[in-house]
Amino acid sequence: METSVIVKEQLIRKIIDIIKAPVSERELENNIKEEIEKKFDELLYSLVRGARE
Amino acid sequence: MSIRVTLENVGGLKGTHTFEFIRGIVNLVKAPNAAGKTSLIRAIASCLSVPYQSESVLKLAREMGLLKQPGETLEPLIHVSAKVARVTIEIDGEEWKYMLFKDGRYTYTKRGDERFLVTSVVTRDSKILKSLISGDTDFKWVLETVSLADRYEKAAIILEEEVEKVKYLLDQVESRRVNVERLRSEEEKLKMLISKYEHKREQLNKAFIDLLAKHPEADELKKQREFLQNKARDLEKEINGIENRIKSIKRRIIRESEEYEKTLREKKQLEKKLEALLSEQRAKEERLKTLNKKLKDFEDKIRLISEQIEMQRIEEGRLLSRLEIYEKALKLASGSQKVLCFLCEQGYLTIETLERQRLMLQKRLSEVRDEIAKLISERNDLYRARNEKKDIEERLKEIRKERSKITGKLQKIEASLVNYAQKIGPLKKTLKSLEDQRNRKKQEYDKYKAELSIIEKAARDLDEEIRRVSDELAEVRGRLDELKRELNNVIERLELEARIEIKGTKLSLEKAEKILSAWLTVLEDIIRKIRTEARRERIMAAELFNRQVRKVLRESNFEYLDVWIDASDYRLHIMDKRLNKEITPRILSETERYMLALVIHTALKLAYTSHIPFFLIDEVFLSFDEVRRRAMLDYLSNLAKENNWVILVTELGHEPEIKVSVLINP
Numbered sequence: 001m002e003t004s005v006i007v008k009e010q011l012i013r014k015i016i017d018i019i020k021a022p023v024s025e026r027e028l029e030n031n032i033k034e035e036i037e038k039k040f041d042e043l044l045y046s047l048v049r050g051a052r053e
Numbered sequence: 054m055s056i057r058v059t060l061e062n063v064g065g066l067k068g069t070h071t072f073e074f075i076r077g078i079v080n081l082v083k084a085p086n087a088a089g090k091t092s093l094i095r096a097i098a099s100c101l102s103v104p105y106q107s108e109s110v111l112k113l114a115r116e117m118g119l120l121k122q123p124g125e126t127l128e129p130l131i132h133v134s135a136k137v138a139r140v141t142i143e144i145d146g147e148e149w150k151y152m153l154f155k156d157g158r159y160t161y162t163k164r165g166d167e168r169f170l171v172t173s174v175v176t177r178d179s180k181i182l183k184s185l186i187s188g189d190t191d192f193k194w195v196l197e198t199v200s201l202a203d204r205y206e207k208a209a210i211i212l213e214e215e216v217e218k219v220k221y222l223l224d225q226v227e228s229r230r231v232n233v234e235r236l237r238s239e240e241e242k243l244k245m246l247i248s249k250y251e252h253k254r255e256q257l258n259k260a261f262i263d264l265l266a267k268h269p270e271a272d273e274l275k276k277q278r279e280f281l282q283n284k285a286r287d288l289e290k291e292i293n294g295i296e297n298r299i300k301s302i303k304r305r306i307i308r309e310s311e312e313y314e315k316t317l318r319e320k321k322q323l324e325k326k327l328e329a330l331l332s333e334q335r336a337k338e339e340r341l342k343t344l345n346k347k348l349k350d351f352e353d354k355i356r357l358i359s360e361q362i363e364m365q366r367i368e369e370g371r372l373l374s375r376l377e378i379y380e381k382a383l384k385l386a387s388g389s390q391k392v393l394c395f396l397c398e399q400g401y402l403t404i405e406t407l408e409r410q411r412l413m414l415q416k417r418l419s420e421v422r423d424e425i426a427k428l429i430s431e432r433n434d435l436y437r438a439r440n441e442k443k444d445i446e447e448r449l450k451e452i453r454k455e456r457s458k459i460t461g462k463l464q465k466i467e468a469s470l471v472n473y474a475q476k477i478g479p480l481k482k483t484l485k486s487l488e489d490q491r492n493r494k495k496q497e498y499d500k501y502k503a504e505l506s507i508i509e510k511a512a513r514d515l516d517e518e519i520r521r522v523s524d525e526l527a528e529v530r531g532r533l534d535e536l537k538r539e540l541n542n543v544i545e546r547l548e549l550e551a552r553i554e555i556k557g558t559k560l561s562l563e564k565a566e567k568i569l570s571a572w573l574t575v576l577e578d579i580i581r582k583i584r585t586e587a588r589r590e591r592i593m594a595a596e597l598f599n600r601q602v603r604k605v606l607r608e609s610n611f612e613y614l615d616v617w618i619d620a621s622d623y624r625l626h627i628m629d630k631r632l633n634k635e636i637t638p639r640i641l642s643e644t645e646r647y648m649l650a651l652v653i654h655t656a657l658k659l660a661y662t663s664h665i666p667f668f669l670i671d672e673v674f675l676s677f678d679e680v681r682r683r684a685m686l687d688y689l690s691n692l693a694k695e696n697n698w699v700i701l702v703t704e705l706g707h708e709p710e711i712k713v714s715v716l717i718n719p
Contacts, residue, residue: 004574007575011575012582012583015579019201024106025106025107025108025204025207029207032212040572044555047564047571048558
């Protein structure tokens with residue numbers, strides 16, 4: 001499967017988990033932002049590496 | 054089964070107050086105004102809804118007086134004399150503890166459910182009731198609060214922010230691509246220009262070399278010019294030397310000439326003097342000759358003249374005696390005509406005769422005296438002549454001496470003059486020679502100068518040509534340097550623009566665009582998905598609410614009304630079945646609006662927070678008539694029983710303290 005598709009699926013799942021978790025709005029926001037960042041790093045790393053390979 | 058609620062310094066209730074509530078029935082809390090009924094309701098509501106996780110619920114908690122509004126200093130739930138309010142709720146052996154501090158912090162032992170505030174607390178200030186009163190039927194906020202839609206929306210907004218960032222980066226990539234294209238075009242132009250200028254530089258270099266080659270005499274010209282310059286300089290020096298010598302000689306000639314002139318003047322004066330002396334000498338000698346002639350036989354002449362003077366003197370004496378006699382005779386004859394002759398004393402002499410004789414005698418005496426004077430003069434003349442002769446002789450001696458002296462001097466002067474003449478002559482000769490030399494050198498100098506002028510003009514022309522080519526070459530080289538700098542600058546900028554840093558990684562624009570586009574697609578897909586989920590949550594919440602509200606309406610004898618939230622616009626719709634017409638809540642009576650609010654809260658409670666065994670109704674029945682009150686309480690009693698809830702209803706009482714009583718289902 002294409003990396004971006006994998007990342008997307010993972011991120012959706014993560015975001016839904018965060019939304020459902022009993023946390024405050026601020027925590028929700030921070031957790032989502034953190035997750036977005038993490039996933040973008042993964043995508044970036046994967047695509048850059050892929051491009052290098 | 055009972056539920057115990059302990060309050061410590063909560064709202065208007067100072068100290069510790071414990072309340073026992075029985076589950077499965079309606080608990081009536083009666084007390085006069087300001088006795089603490091509302092504080093009890095708020096305390097239970099706070100304890101069971103913390104932590105407030107969404108901003109909208111936090112805002113609602115503030116509006117309900119559970120927390121201070123921003124800017125206020127006192128927490129409304131803490132007694133004014135206390136620093137902390139404590140709420141403890143014991144349900145089925147489980148303890149819920151909530152502590153609120155003056156600075157706004159709060160702690161809790163068990164997490165509540167923030168939806169409890171929207172669903173399970175019905176007051177006269179209820180937001181749902183206010184919406185019904187104002188006719189605002191937008192119930193989207195209700196659906197979002199009770200469901201996860203709000204959180205999905207929040208997630209979508211965060212993702213949209215990320216999308217904006219990615220779009221911004223993509224814009225930057227695009228802008229850089231445009232810049233790169235522009236810079237590449239600039240690079241091409243600069244390279245062409247550089248090539249053009251390099252060609253021009255080569256041409257000029259060749260022209261410069263050709264120019265030097267075309268004028269092989271350039272060096273020769275330079276040498277020649279230098280030689281002529283040196284020569285002219287040397288000649289100039291020589292001429293200056295000669296001029297100095299000429300000046301020096303001229304000064305000497307002038308000095309010597311002045312001396313010569315002075316000596317000459319002196320000589321002329323001496324000659325004049327000598328001539329005067331000679332003339333005087335001649336005159337004196339002439340005079341001396343005359344005097345010598347005159348003084349010849351001087352002694353004899355003097356003797357003779359002296360004798361003649363003696364004779365004349367005698368004659369003078371004799372004449373004087375005779376004159377004396379005649380004088381006497383005349384004196385004697387005074388008054389008479391005749392006098393006796395004194396010679397003969399015989400005859401008489403007349404006065405006339407006497408007079409005549411006296412005149413004759415006087416005449417004779419005068420003549421004698423003249424003669425004496427003449428002789429004396431003659432003698433004096435001789436003496437003078439003798440003295441003059443002596444003087445002349447003396448003078449002649451002096452003149453001779455002086456002449457001799459002057460002659461000596463003149464001889465010396467003559468020698469000096471000869472000397473001067475001897476000096477000036479060679480000087481003049483030297484001067485002449487120097488002047489000739491100078492003139493020759495000047496001619497030579499002028500010749501060199503003329504040659505130099507021609508050569509210098511040629512050199513100037515050549516220099517001018519070389520300078521022109523050299524200047525042009527320098528300009529071309531400068532422009533080339535400038536263009537190369539510009540090109541380097543463009544290349545540097547190209548290198549910078551052609552790569553973009555994303556999260557610390559430098560990427561080419563193509564790669565960056567690929568990654569960002571992929572990421573944008575991911576984000577947009579997720580946003581779509583999240584929004585769908587939010588919508589689904591709202592629809593599900595609306596459907597759940599609709600089911601519950603219809604059940605409550607049915608069970609609470611409001612069958613003539615149909616109430617629902619439309620999932621397309623999230624608005625609350627009310628239909629009067631009797632009229633078969635949708636109505637606005639504003640046309641309902643106050644009691645109907647209160648009852649409808651209670652129905653909506655009950656439906657929400659049933660749908661979302663039925664697991665929390667508390668339903669709080671604060672002074673809602675004040676405006677109800679007894680029939681409606683009774684009917685509502687009946688419904689609530691059934692509800693409490695069915696769900697094993699504590700339904701807590703506060704009402705105005707007359708006892709000074711809060712009194713909790715149990716409403717037994719009839």
